[in-house]
Amino acid sequence: MSVVVVNPSASDDYFRFFGLEQHFNLDLSALDQAYLAIQREVHPDRHARGSDTEQRLAMQMATFANTAFQTLKNPIQRGLYLCQLHGVDARLETNTAMPAAFLMRQMEWRENLEDQEDDLGALEGLAEEVDQSKRDTLLEITQAIDSAKNYERAAELIRGLLFIDKFAIELDDAISALV
Incomplete structure (x- = not known):
C-alpha cells in the first residue's frame, strides 16, 4: 500500500492543500470535510504495514493536515x-499601536468591568457589547481580506481582535465567578 498524497505541490499553502479558495470567510463545513477526507488517506494506522518511508510520509502528512486544519x-x-x-x-510581539478610539473603548470596558464586577446583569450586557464588537471586527477583517485585499488593514484589525478576545476571557471569568 502506498501513501496517497492529496496535493503535495500545495504543501506550501494550507488552502490549496484542502482544495479551498484563499478566503477569510471560509466554509468551515467544507474545511471539516476536506480534513476528514485527507486524514482517512494519510492516517498512520492505515499505513502501519507499509515501509518505513511510507509510514514516515503518512505521519508527516497527518501532522501537516492537523496543523493546517x-x-x-x-x-x-x-x-x-x-x-x-x-x-x-502582523508583528504581534512588537506592534501594539492601536487607534485612539479603539483604546478608549478598551479602557471603558475595563472600567465597567471593575465598577460592575458584582452586577451579573451589567456584566452580561457588557459581554453582549464585546461579542458584538468581535462580530463587527470579524466582518471588517472579511472585507479587508476578501474584498479589498488590504492585508495591512487586516493585520491591524486582527491585532485588535486579539485584545477583544483577551478581554472577553477576563469578562467570562468575572461572570463565572458570580454564577
Whole structure:
C-alpha cells in the first residue's frame, strides 16, 4: 500500500492543500470535510504495514493536515496566515499601536468591568457589547481580506481582535465567578 498524497505541490499553502479558495470567510463545513477526507488517506494506522518511508510520509502528512486544519479553523490564526501568505507580518510581539478610539473603548470596558464586577446583569450586557464588537471586527477583517485585499488593514484589525478576545476571557471569568 502506498501513501496517497492529496496535493503535495500545495504543501506550501494550507488552502490549496484542502482544495479551498484563499478566503477569510471560509466554509468551515467544507474545511471539516476536506480534513476528514485527507486524514482517512494519510492516517498512520492505515499505513502501519507499509515501509518505513511510507509510514514516515503518512505521519508527516497527518501532522501537516492537523496543523493546517487548526490554523484555518481559528479565525485569528486564519487571518494571520492569509496576511503572511501575502507578505504582511502582523508583528504581534512588537506592534501594539492601536487607534485612539479603539483604546478608549478598551479602557471603558475595563472600567465597567471593575465598577460592575458584582452586577451579573451589567456584566452580561457588557459581554453582549464585546461579542458584538468581535462580530463587527470579524466582518471588517472579511472585507479587508476578501474584498479589498488590504492585508495591512487586516493585520491591524486582527491585532485588535486579539485584545477583544483577551478581554472577553477576563469578562467570562468575572461572570463565572458570580454564577
